[in-house]
Amino acid sequence: MSFEEMWAELLPIGRDAAGGYHRFAWTPPELECRAWFLDEAARRDLEIERDANGNLYAWWLPADGSREDAVLTGSHLDSVPGGGAFDGPLGVVSAFAAIDLLRERGYVPARPIGVAAFAEEEGARFGVACLGSRLLAGAIAPERARGLRDGDGRSFAEVLVAHGMDPDRIGPDEGLLARIGCYVELHVEQGRALQQPVGVASSIVPHGRWRLDFTGEGNHAGTTLIRDRRDPMLPFAITVLAARQAADRNAALATIGKVAVTPNGVNAIPSRVTAWLDSRGPIDDAVRRTVEEIGRAARAAAGAHGVAVELAEESYTEVVSFDTGLRERLLKVLPDAPVLPTGAGHDAGILAARVPTAMLFVRNPTGVSHAPAEHAEPDDCLAGVEALAAVLDDLARG
Ligand code: GLV
Ligand code: MN
Numbered sequence: 109m110s111f112e113e114m115w116a117e118l119l120p121i122g123r124d125a126a127g128g129y130h131r132f133a134w135t136p137p138e139l140e141c142r143a144w145f146l147d148e149a150a151r152r153d154l155e156i157e158r159d160a161n162g163n164l165y166a167w168w169l170p171a172d173g174s175r176e177d178a179v180l181t182g183s184h185l186d187s188v189p190g191g192g193a194f195d196g197p198l199g200v201v202s203a204f205a206a207i208d209l210l211r212e213r214g215y216v217p218a219r220p221i222g223v224a225a226f227a228e229e230e231g232a233r234f235g236v237a238c239l240g241s242r243l244l245a246g247a248i249a250p251e252r253a254r255g256l257r258d259g260d261g262r263s264f265a266e267v268l269v270a271h272g273m274d275p276d277r278i279g280p281d282e283g284l285l286a287r288i289g290c291y292v293e294l295h296v297e298q299g300r301a302l303q304q305p306v307g308v309a310s311s312i313v314p315h316g317r318w319r320l321d322f323t324g325e326g327n328h329a330g331t332t333l334i335r336d337r338r339d340p341m342l343p344f345a346i347t348v349l350a351a352r353q354a355a356d357r358n359a360a361l362a363t364i365g366k367v368a369v370t371p372n373g374v375n376a377i378p379s380r381v382t383a384w385l386d387s388r389g390p391i392d393d394a395v396r397r398t399v400e401e402i403g404r405a406a407r408a409a410a411g412a413h414g415v416a417v418e419l420a421e422e423s424y425t426e427v428v429s430f431d432t433g434l435r436e437r438l439l440k441v442l443p444d445a446p447v448l449p450t451g452a453g454h455d456a457g458i459l460a461a462r463v464p465t466a467m468l469f470v471r472n473p474t475g476v477s478h479a480p481a482e483h484a485e486p487d488d489c490l491a492g493v494e495a496l497a498a499v500l501d502d503l504a505r506g
């Protein structure tokens with residue numbers, strides 16, 4: 109299966125009429141992507157491993173059968189709602205294609221080479237991004253993960269059971285981590301920064317997610333006088349504007365891209381509005397200050413409208429600087445590759461706390477991501493495969 113054939117197989121899975129992808133962890137389209145992964149692994153005679161956290165691995169073992177000091181690559185197969193085709197799958201497809209290229213060239217690795225597909229990277233179903241790699245690396249408490257709920261109220265623990273997994277076994281896997289010598293994730297670039305086909309990542313900016321619950325009083329839209337209302341939609345709206353202003357003041361970013369209105373009726377004053385805030389920026393303090401200022405604005409607006417508000421942190425990841433030694437090694441193999449930071453989160457950012465980690469980016473000519481216009485030209489994808497193959501070749505020599 110060539111890169112193009114693998115890509116063509118994945119392309120229709122979970123795609124809507126507007127070209128956006130809906131591959132949420134353990135829903136039918138994502139399960140289809142997992143089945144595809146297992147087929148590709150089997151087709152290549154790679155050893156399949158499923159960890160207790162829902163992550164999948166396909167291993168090309170060296171001639172001596174050793175499983176230690178592995179060079180792991182890969183990415184994720186899940187998507188945001190209405191996401192692009194490349195975010196995640198490009199890293200997985202490129203990993204299989206790079207293995208094919210190395211084999212065609214007669215390469216024999218001295219270290220295991222693995223392809224990973226990490227579970228729930230986007231956090232689109234259970235709210236916490238990189239859930240599979242966080243659990244593996246011990247970056248989230250298993251008790252907390254078990255209790256996370258999806259939009260239909262199903263807990264992560266229930267979903268694991270429904271798919272034959274044991275929620276009591278989730279959590280850090282020191283044995284597996286000890287076998288990973290390094291992790292190199294290839295990913296589509298998600299902004300406009302990369303002007304060459306392939307780049308190397310320096311760091312991931314601090315980023316996090318917060319939840320805002322505005323609770324007022326549900327009532328009739330036609331019979332409730334304005335002065336009698338406790339409408340949570342108003343402080344919510346004021347908070348959206350305040351978020352933009354706070355981000356501007358602090359040279360950070362703030363996005364409210366998801367909101368749930370209860371009961372969500374056209375002729376009902378809502379009883380509750382829940383909004384999710386994503387804030388990021390190059391400086392940790394600036395992100396913290398942005399969120400504090402948004403919280404203050406939300407409380408003031410809620411007070412003025414007789415509404416209660418709660419602000420809770422759902423996840424926070426401090427700046428991630430990728431391993432400099434590994435990056436230097438990548439740059440020896442790819443001397444022309446520019447080095448760039450990113451504002452997007454990745455499993456690589458989580459694994460970086462436990463194993464030497466690096467990332468390769470493939471140019472995105474639209475500069476759009478988490479939306480159908482996300483793109484990478486076929487020639488750039490192939491340049492990415494070549495670059496990844498060269499990196500694996502170098503690293504797995506021993
Ligand atoms: C994940 O892709 C993120 O950066 O939110
Ligand atoms: Mn993403």
Ligand code: MN
Pocket residue numbers: 184195196229295453454
């Ligand atoms: Mn991604």
Ligand code: MN
Pocket residue numbers: 229230452453454455
């Ligand atoms: Mn991501």
